[in-house]
Amino acid sequence: MEPQHRIGTKEEWLAASRALLAEEKAHMRAGDELARKRRALPWVKVEKTYAFDTPQGRKTLADLFDGRSQLIVYHFMLGPDWQEGCVGCSFLSDHMTGIVTHLEHHDVSYVTVSHAPLVKIEAFKRRMGWTFPWVSSSGGDFNFDYHVSFTPEQLASKNAFYNFIEQDVGIDEQHGHSVFYKDENGDVYHTYSCYGRGDERFVGVYAHLDIAPKGRNEESNLTDWVRYHDRYEDEPQGGCPACG
Structure with missing residues (x-):
């Protein structure tokens, strides 16, 4: 119509x-x-030593800065038992391949982190054709400490901490961004995080849709229409509980 x-x-x-x-x-x-x-915002010193599985071997959070002073982490929803990554996270990540080079030449490193094992991450990354760094926090506390992965007990209690409040998250993985700074002494500080619709600013498709006559044209959430970029011919798969 x-x-x-x-x-x-x-x-x-x-x-x-x-x-x-x-x-x-x-x-x-x-x-x-x-x-x-x-x-x-005040910065919080990161006292814990976090380690990640990467294609180049085991690395700490400090290593992920890769010689730069600033680090942006995207918390991508891909859990240990998931068969593929979140549709909404994939939608956002489609924007990143051409951007990372510009960030790196402005003293900012960008890394995607998921709770799934590295072998599952690498397989999905190959399928999507992405080139940005993507590492695994499997076996560590990073995802839990930054409130994007949740234990069975937290899910059962319907009282997990996400987006700065206690709430029923409804799913074992959530999305967001966390930002860090490393000083000349090598100390790392947590400077900022955002979750939920705070991630929309990184989705360039929305900026274009917002100036189009029909706007976003969504019924309930983005997965009314968004698909993996290799599956736009598929039938609708239903909404993502984290993409409202």
């Missing part, structure tokens, strides 16, 4: 666009101020 919309003159469109531009500029300035406050 075609969308119903008011039809106006060029003069009406120009006047409305100028008014909208003023609001867009105010929104952008508000975003700049939020970014300043984000950078001003």
Whole structure:
């Protein structure tokens, strides 16, 4: 069905666009101020030594900086017993291959971390054709300490800590970003995390859909329409409980 919309003159469109531009500029300035406050958050020193399985062998969190002072970690939902990665995480990760090079040349390393074993990560990464670094936290506390993996007891209690509150997470893995800084002494600090819809800012497809006439055109969540990029001919698979 075609969308119903008011039809106006060029003069009406120009006047409305100028008014909208003023609001867009105010929104952008508000975003700049939020970014300043984000950078001003207190840092927390990482006291625990976390280790990860990587294609190059075992590495610590400090090693993942790869010679840079800043590290962005994406918590990708792929659990030990999962057969493939989360559709929503895959949607976001499709944006990253061309971006990582630019981050690395601006003193920022980017690493995706999942709770699944490395062999499962590597297989899914090959299928998707991704080239960004992706490591496994299997066997360690990293995912649990940064509140994106949950024990059976937490799930049963319906009272796990996610997105800064106690809640029923409904699934053993969740998504998010965590950011770290390493100083000249080699000490690592946790500077920022975001979860849930906080991850939307990293999905460039949404920025384009938001200026299109039909917008995002979603019924309940992104997996109303999003598929793995190699499965757009498949039948709908239902919503992802973490992608609302």
